[in-house]
Amino acid sequence: MPSERPRAVTINDVAALAGVSIATASKALNGRGQVRAETRDRVFAAARELSFQPNPLARSLVTGQTRTVGLLTSDSVGRFGIPVMLGAEDAFGSGETAVLLCDARGDAFREQHYLRTLLARRVDGLIVVGESTDPRPSISRDLSIPVVYAYAPSDDPEDVSFVPDDVAGSGDAVRHLIALGRRRIAHVTGPTHYTAARERAEGALGALKAAGLPLSGDRVVYGAWSQRWGRHAAEIVLNADPDVDAVFCGSDQIAAGLIEAARERGRRVPDDIAVVGYDNWEVLSEETRPPLTTMDMNLELLGRTAAQHLFAAIEGRATSGVHRMPCRLVIRDSAAPPTPR
Amino acid sequence: MPSERPRAVTINDVAALAGVSIATASKALNGRGQVRAETRDRVFAAARELSFQPNPLARSLVTGQTRTVGLLTSDSVGRFGIPVMLGAEDAFGSGETAVLLCDARGDAFREQHYLRTLLARRVDGLIVVGESTDPRPSISRDLSIPVVYAYAPSDDPEDVSFVPDDVAGSGDAVRHLIALGRRRIAHVTGPTHYTAARERAEGALGALKAAGLPLSGDRVVYGAWSQRWGRHAAEIVLNADPDVDAVFCGSDQIAAGLIEAARERGRRVPDDIAVVGYDNWEVLSEETRPPLTTMDMNLELLGRTAAQHLFAAIEGRATSGVHRMPCRLVIRDSAAPPTPR
DNA sequence: TACGTTTCCGAAAACCTTTTATTTTGCTTC
DNA sequence: GAAGCAAAATAAAAGGTTTTCGGAAACGTA
Numbered sequence: 001m002p003s004e005r006p007r008a009v010t011i012n013d014v015a016a017l018a019g020v021s022i023a024t025a026s027k028a029l030n031g032r033g034q035v036r037a038e039t040r041d042r043v044f045a046a047a048r049e050l051s052f053q054p055n056p057l058a059r060s061l062v063t064g065q066t067r068t069v070g071l072l073t074s075d076s077v078g079r080f081g082i083p084v085m086l087g088a089e090d091a092f093g094s095g096e097t098a099v100l101l102c103d104a105r106g107d108a109f110r111e112q113h114y115l116r117t118l119l120a121r122r123v124d125g126l127i128v129v130g131e132s133t134d135p136r137p138s139i140s141r142d143l144s145i146p147v148v149y150a151y152a153p154s155d156d157p158e159d160v161s162f163v164p165d166d167v168a169g170s171g172d173a174v175r176h177l178i179a180l181g182r183r184r185i186a187h188v189t190g191p192t193h194y195t196a197a198r199e200r201a202e203g204a205l206g207a208l209k210a211a212g213l214p215l216s217g218d219r220v221v222y223g224a225w226s227q228r229w230g231r232h233a234a235e236i237v238l239n240a241d242p243d244v245d246a247v248f249c250g251s252d253q254i255a256a257g258l259i260e261a262a263r264e265r266g267r268r269v270p271d272d273i274a275v276v277g278y279d280n281w282e283v284l285s286e287e288t289r290p291p292l293t294t295m296d297m298n299l300e301l302l303g304r305t306a307a308q309h310l311f312a313a314i315e316g317r318a319t320s321g322v323h324r325m326p327c328r329l330v331i332r333d334s335a336a337p338p339t340p341r
Numbered sequence: 342m343p344s345e346r347p348r349a350v351t352i353n354d355v356a357a358l359a360g361v362s363i364a365t366a367s368k369a370l371n372g373r374g375q376v377r378a379e380t381r382d383r384v385f386a387a388a389r390e391l392s393f394q395p396n397p398l399a400r401s402l403v404t405g406q407t408r409t410v411g412l413l414t415s416d417s418v419g420r421f422g423i424p425v426m427l428g429a430e431d432a433f434g435s436g437e438t439a440v441l442l443c444d445a446r447g448d449a450f451r452e453q454h455y456l457r458t459l460l461a462r463r464v465d466g467l468i469v470v471g472e473s474t475d476p477r478p479s480i481s482r483d484l485s486i487p488v489v490y491a492y493a494p495s496d497d498p499e500d501v502s503f504v505p506d507d508v509a510g511s512g513d514a515v516r517h518l519i520a521l522g523r524r525r526i527a528h529v530t531g532p533t534h535y536t537a538a539r540e541r542a543e544g545a546l547g548a549l550k551a552a553g554l555p556l557s558g559d560r561v562v563y564g565a566w567s568q569r570w571g572r573h574a575a576e577i578v579l580n581a582d583p584d585v586d587a588v589f590c591g592s593d594q595i596a597a598g599l600i601e602a603a604r605e606r607g608r609r610v611p612d613d614i615a616v617v618g619y620d621n622w623e624v625l626s627e628e629t630r631p632p633l634t635t636m637d638m639n640l641e642l643l644g645r646t647a648a649q650h651l652f653a654a655i656e657g658r659a660t661s662g663v664h665r666m667p668c669r670l671v672i673r674d675s676a677a678p679p680t681p682r
Numbered sequence: 683t684a685c686g687t688t689t690c691c692g693a694a695a696a697c698c699t700t701t702t703a704t705t706t707t708g709c710t711t712c
Numbered sequence: 713g714a715a716g717c718a719a720a721a722t723a724a725a726a727g728g729t730t731t732t733c734g735g736a737a738a739c740g741t742a
Binding site: 008010011022027032055056057061062063 | 727728729730731732
């Protein structure tokens, strides 16, 4: 047994020291009810002197609010959930709300277990962060606390979800290439069964169409999210259209592989081929040669925003629907306007 | 306001339904005290029928145990804290203990704030996970709850810390190269002011010395943790000793850069130069050409172990000192025994 | 003085569980 | 059938806070 704790100071002690009843002390400390300024000051002084910290358990027991939210990540070994999670944590942590972390590791059964645990602990709300932008099953059904979904939207449109706006982001990426004067733009991306891959293709094609430009190679080159695939895709793209002058990649991994392979085949980046990636995964995007122009999904901001909305919902101001958060192009050398010398 | 919650079912309801007093119901459910088997069954049946879940707040209020631990990460934007944190979460989450996540983001002031918050919430223990293996200030001083440190050890030897055994790991890495028949082994690593860099160099040099081999180039090549530095270091190493036949790198980023540059200078990996990395950061180690043999620090296991020890400490079985956890060599093609054809 | 208004304060209930101390029950023994 | 005893059940306290509601004090007015 750890040594006997030195019995924490309670509101009783504060009240006694201030010479008032505990009711008055409570009201003074919480700024509720009628209490004379002079009395309030006395109470505060006493609380400070004893360095009183109200016992949140007792408080929660009576108010029913725990000032705690559950953060349910479906699979955080992956890469995208982490920043979202940290953004959310940041938003809550700077306030009074604490975050209970639960990583279900992609296991629906474990998710159920955690959900029960969190409900038993009387959390005030729940934030569910996913690992891909594919919609995920809703858990909000007959839950009496608010839930928001981040990164992976809920499949129930009644719920509130925050996802990156991949369609707009990809449009921006392609428009950037067009603005740089590129006219033969290809698109290499991940597996077609990912919502992210499909939406990014949609945005890219939309921007090309709006500019009256064809897609180099005529078809979106779907494959995998890996660097290996990027290297392979470089050949496909170059064979399909030897005069291709830009490639928009669905991920930084793909872009890194593609740049490497293009370089080995003697194409200069960005002079011969401009390349834009997606994700701004800095270990890659800052280390390619040249460094990668890429789309940043602002995942921390996304998490933070989701957390703020959950907070609003807890206070009764609920929203609903899927909110698409803007992405931001990070311009590095692989696709940049000419720098004046 | 969210719709009125449908007043949760309490142990009173269970007791009433089972036709016993709440004291008996409590004892029956917790398996404490003397209660007839038949009565216990009745209580359990009632609890099940009402799907009773005890209110942990009320329970904690009386027992003083919250079944909650704080997870204080000093800077989780970095890469190494995350797996440790997830490992810890996993260890707790599978039990009854919940994890309060606090990310201090490398800010000592914020850390203090979180520490106060966690103590106010009466957590049963604290796990502090760092971002590098450099020792960090202890926070255990006159804290009445147990604390364990993971990845970054505490600077107070009285505390209990879990860190990767980089000295032994590096020794293994170099011995692996020696076993492959390499005799001119160089070591490229990060900045000298990192404990990790110094310890890995120490382990590497020790293994060389024990085998009676010199260090290729005569000196450890300290620099940065980046891929860029790896590329640059390749030149240094090759110039210092053109016949170098193996390089042990202090990180996968360095190794990736080094492999790339060596390849461009016409050296074949692993035939001419075998390369071993450190970290097993899979986005790099699986994507280099050839895939990278590298040292995995088992960070999740480390986090899990730390969590288990915290648990033990909470139950009164405390340990102390710095525990060095073994690393594990992941053999891929960049330094592998010849495969039989 | 009697009375109505404010303004401030405090007693006590409520939140839900565990635990201690006490009472009741059921059984054995003489 | 009473006494004694162990086993089983319960009443009540404790844990720390918020909140309701009634009461006291202070003050002004008739």
